[in-house]
Amino acid sequence: MACGRGADSRNLSGVRMFAKTFRKSGAGRIGASLSFKSFFFNVIFVFCGFWCHAASAAEEVVSFVSCKDCPEMVRVKESDFSSFMKSGSSGAAGKRKFAIGRYEVTNEEYADFLNDLLKGRKEIKDAWFDGKKNNPKSRLIFKGGRIQIAKGYERHPVAFVSWVGAVAYTDWLSEKSGQTYRLPTVEEWVIANKAGSRHKFFYGDELEDMCFYANVVDISYASVNKAAFVKCDDLNVGPARVGSFLPNKYKLFDTTGNVKEWTSSCKPINKKEEDCESRMTAGGSFSNLGWDDKGLTRTAEPKTSKSEQVGFRVLLEE
Template sequence: MVRIPGADYAMGTYEISVGEYRRFEQNSGYRSKGDDCYVDKDQNGSWEQVSDASWQKPYFEQSAQHPVVCISWSDAVAYGKWLSRETGNHYRLPTSEEWERAARAETTTERYWGDDVDLACAYANVADQTGKQKYSHWTIHNCRDDHVYTAPVGQFRPNAWGLYDVLGNAWEWTCSLYDGEQSACAPEKGNESRVLRGGSWYNFPDRVRSAFRYLWRPTKRNDDVGFRVARIY
């Protein structure tokens, strides 16, 4: 059991989309920062860092409604600051504990739809039978969601609190250090690993769970890593 300190908060209903992130860069003049993005450039299951890969070019097709990926932690933090300035409200990445509370929506099962991994495709875009047709080595959820890569946000059933894609689709940055206090935000400077939550279109069942944490350095970018924001009251 944990106690989440501080003010009340709300979570974004959806992951930040390509269109929303594009509007941020256009209006703010900010440009994405970080290491070269890891992508499957040749579509053969061999991920590598590619210098021209970016949120605009993750080496698979996306529309404005897909979750933005190839986003560093610094990019996500910058988006929250910009949105705060634009709206007059306080937005930031959620802490790891804030994220898990919102994702669970008061459930105690491994996933917000229950413990049956093969029900995933009604609720989340995950490694599935569709993906295995392209990546035959994948360990999958035994169901079909009809997306190999990202899906437009909000295509699957939400959790009980109305949040979409909190599991699957894209990993989501949090503001917490992996080896640190999970109810606090990390300092903006420093290269210590931050917490990722939720799993992605690429992930097998063990990683698509409400409790699972992953770690990534704040400069890293990957074709299955994006974010959503929290509003702090």
């Protein structure tokens, strides 16, 4: 098994499949869940996956942070922006050089923002987010004069945050770092998601492999919610901890599924008009299913809306 283009992803799929079956069946009961042939080949996938990682170490993506409270960022290759332009994609609005968040912004990171404002006696606006008092599903709790996080959800993506609240966070990052943070445009987001891939999805073409890479409407979700689902199982029925699934070539996590991500792009009405009271989200969520012919999910939401399905990641201009 070679480590050519796409091979690393296939081998890692084998690793995840093996690990999932191992976890569900137990070390002493693997034979009950896997035939000897399947067990043998999954073991081979494990070792080949590790070998491929070592072989591609020279291409390892380096992440960075630009300030103490800033999220981990990854640079997007300018060549991938050029390829996107050459592919005939319309309206490729954005900068050629930028970095984007390795993960979706977490509850912990958003709480740091809110608590910094409280410390400076600055106003926190209800339009930005829903706290536990107003929404029992929120993981952010105002208690003892500060924002606290429900135990165990520190590294889950922040949700119930409006577009206005996401922009407030990027403005705060810009002030803290002296650099320009903002939400990505749809086009910038697509370039980061695809990471140079020419396949339908960033990892390949098979929908059934989605659960190795994304938290989507799968068998687990359909078991408690009557909904259409991908015929695989990611073992989650709601938002998952960020970084729980395999990343794309840029080592960005959760660019498909988990929570939809706010972008700066206005909702297009026609070729000449836009509705900027609604903003585009990208990536789909744990409870959202539906891809276009390019393997992408993009929807418009009122910019003041807040939902368990919607979060965001940030872009840094360079």
